[in-house]
Amino acid sequence: MNSPRKRKPSPPQPRVQTPCSKCPLRALATFRDFTPPELAFMLDFKSGELAVGSGTTILAEGTSSPHLFTVLSGWAVRYKTLGDGRRQVLNYALPGDFIGLQSSVLDVNNHSVEALTDVVLCVFPREKLWELFNKHAGLAFDVTWLASHEENILSDFLVSVGKRTATERIAFVLLQLYYRGRQCGLVKGTSLHFPVTQELLADTIGFSLVHTNKTLKRLRRTRTFEWSGSSLDILSEEGLAQLVDSPPIQPKQRPLI
Amino acid sequence: MNSPRKRKPSPPQPRVQTPCSKCPLRALATFRDFTPPELAFMLDFKSGELAVGSGTTILAEGTSSPHLFTVLSGWAVRYKTLGDGRRQVLNYALPGDFIGLQSSVLDVNNHSVEALTDVVLCVFPREKLWELFNKHAGLAFDVTWLASHEENILSDFLVSVGKRTATERIAFVLLQLYYRGRQCGLVKGTSLHFPVTQELLADTIGFSLVHTNKTLKRLRRTRTFEWSGSSLDILSEEGLAQLVDSPPIQPKQRPLI
DNA sequence: CGTTACCTTGAATCTCCTCAATACACGTGG
DNA sequence: CCACGTGTATTGAGGAGATTCAAGGTAACG
Numbered sequence: 248m249n250s251p252r253k254r255k256p257s258p259p260q261p262r263v264q265t266p267c268s269k270c271p272l273r274a275l276a277t278f279r280d281f282t283p284p285e286l287a288f289m290l291d292f293k294s295g296e297l298a299v300g301s302g303t304t305i306l307a308e309g310t311s312s313p314h315l316f317t318v319l320s321g322w323a324v325r326y327k328t329l330g331d332g333r334r335q336v337l338n339y340a341l342p343g344d345f346i347g348l349q350s351s352v353l354d355v356n357n358h359s360v361e362a363l364t365d366v367v368l369c370v371f372p373r374e375k376l377w378e379l380f381n382k383h384a385g386l387a388f389d390v391t392w393l394a395s396h397e398e399n400i401l402s403d404f405l406v407s408v409g410k411r412t413a414t415e416r417i418a419f420v421l422l423q424l425y426y427r428g429r430q431c432g433l434v435k436g437t438s439l440h441f442p443v444t445q446e447l448l449a450d451t452i453g454f455s456l457v458h459t460n461k462t463l464k465r466l467r468r469t470r471t472f473e474w475s476g477s478s479l480d481i482l483s484e485e486g487l488a489q490l491v492d493s494p495p496i497q498p499k500q501r502p503l504i
Numbered sequence: 505m506n507s508p509r510k511r512k513p514s515p516p517q518p519r520v521q522t523p524c525s526k527c528p529l530r531a532l533a534t535f536r537d538f539t540p541p542e543l544a545f546m547l548d549f550k551s552g553e554l555a556v557g558s559g560t561t562i563l564a565e566g567t568s569s570p571h572l573f574t575v576l577s578g579w580a581v582r583y584k585t586l587g588d589g590r591r592q593v594l595n596y597a598l599p600g601d602f603i604g605l606q607s608s609v610l611d612v613n614n615h616s617v618e619a620l621t622d623v624v625l626c627v628f629p630r631e632k633l634w635e636l637f638n639k640h641a642g643l644a645f646d647v648t649w650l651a652s653h654e655e656n657i658l659s660d661f662l663v664s665v666g667k668r669t670a671t672e673r674i675a676f677v678l679l680q681l682y683y684r685g686r687q688c689g690l691v692k693g694t695s696l697h698f699p700v701t702q703e704l705l706a707d708t709i710g711f712s713l714v715h716t717n718k719t720l721k722r723l724r725r726t727r728t729f730e731w732s733g734s735s736l737d738i739l740s741e742e743g744l745a746q747l748v749d750s751p752p753i754q755p756k757q758r759p760l761i
Numbered sequence: 762c763g764t765t766a767c768c769t770t771g772a773a774t775c776t777c778c779t780c781a782a783t784a785c786a787c788g789t790g791g
Numbered sequence: 792c793c794a795c796g797t798g799t800a801t802t803g804a805g806g807a808g809a810t811t812c813a814a815g816g817t818a819a820c821g
Contacts (some may be wrong), residue, residue, distance in 0.1 A: 464802095
């Protein structure tokens with residue numbers, strides 16, 4: 248029942264905005280292309296960019312936000328907390344991921360989102376989501392696709408926390424985030440900037456910090472990865488995958504909204 | 505690492521079909537109404553009904569189905585299995601719930617769905633989903649709503665399995681299914697037909713059958729509920745809710761597709 | 762009346778948790 | 792420059808919690 252320590256937010260950085268037409272993510276092979284009318288709509292739909300410093304709470308449980316976000320760069324974490332401080336990580340948000348859709352079915356957010364690095368977000372007014380559905384069925388389909396994709400990741404996490412051993416859980420999470428990082432072009436060689444602390448990992452896999460640390464120590468002996476500071480190096484993708492019963496899967500193509 | 509026992513499928517029952525205009529679920533206050541054009545579309549979208557017996561596998565992991573389903577009556581369970589037989593329940597499907605949307609982002613299902621009672625399903629061709637998005641933004645929005653709602657339930661389960669104590673987990677699941685059952689008119693007085701075995705509950709909350717049984721025994725002493733056979737009686741909703749840190753929430757209104 | 766599915770209970774073992782102490786890197790202010 | 796606080800990682804020890812194995816028990820069903 249460890250309650251998470253607080254991290255002090257760092258100040259945001261000034262920067263110039265990126266029009267959707269020059270979105271660096273869209274250049275990646277992973278993301279499907281917009282049609283010209285869709286691109287035009289997105290330029291109008293996007294109300295601005297928000298740059299927040301590491302540690303900033305982007306969305307707070309129990310509050311409501313008139314905005315939807317997309318991660319343009321940086322890492323964030325989505326989590327829930329119980330009354331006594333217990334925290335469970337639900338998922339991580341990497342570039343291209345949607346933030347805030349879940350709250351559309353509720354009056355207030357039922358989870359929080361916090362920046363793990365400096366993060367740049369694309370901001371969209373929630374009220375215009377209806378217009379998106381009304382005028383651009385293709386984009387609407389993409390939104391649904393993203394929601395389903397999120398649900399699939401969540402399912403995998405639930406299986407991990409419910410049925411996998413400590414070793415399997417860590418291997419699964421490392422591998423999954425490595426795959427996801429690679430999809431958004433964050434992997435250089437075999438190395439990924441990995442802004443996750445052991446405490447955060449513990450709250451992801453459902454173990455105490457101490458037990459996570461000890462399991463990690465055992466797991467390092469497989470020499471399938473190296474993780475120190477905020478750098479993760481996958482030495483043997485196959486070796487790491489073999490430590491998990493059914494390794495994470497990743498779609499080849501995905502939409503970007 | 506218990507592997508679930510097999511249950512033998514019982515034969516389906518012959519029955520007459522229900523047109524969407526006379527859908528018994530739509531009569532419930534919980535579900536939002538269709539507009540006339542939406543209703544007309546749904547009549548065409550629905551390709552038929554499927555009645556399956558208890559124990560039938562509706563959707564199997566690793567296969568693909570050209571159909572989407574909606575539960576018209578009965579209970580089903582959505583779960584994943586690992587290679588060695590470990591099983592994790594992801595969610596339950598009650599009347600009004602959607603089945604099969606998650607697979608739209610993948611080429612094959614990444615989970616299975618099994619009927620817990622005799623179940624009647626409304627069947628929709630997956631290929632026409634695009635038409636739905638194209639012609640009926642309102643229904644498309646509803647589909648997304650349902651996906652997000654599913655995701656929220658999944659989040660709650662993840663928090664349970666990751667951070668809640670054995671007692672809390674059981675209380676949470678009982679209460680959540682009671683609420684959901686009530687929303688679809690399945691609760692008579694304080695009593696709900698509850699086709700869940702302790703083994704299934706164990707695979708839902710992430711504990712072994714033995715430990716689930718022992719925890720349940722302790723929990724019964726609170727006299728907040730009675731559960732025997734396949735009948736669940738909630739004696740004190742408040743009492744049960746107090747055993748959980750943050751009890752399940754339920755939306756007042758929801759769409760039905 | 763035996764089989765099957767499900768529920769119950771005890772005992773031994775191991776996993777995981779909490780508490781507690783130490784260590785290191787970093788930045789801040791004296 | 793060093794002292795100090797803070798955030799993070801590490802390790803040991805003792806105890807609570809969960810698992811597995813094993814054995815019964817009950818109700819339903821052919």
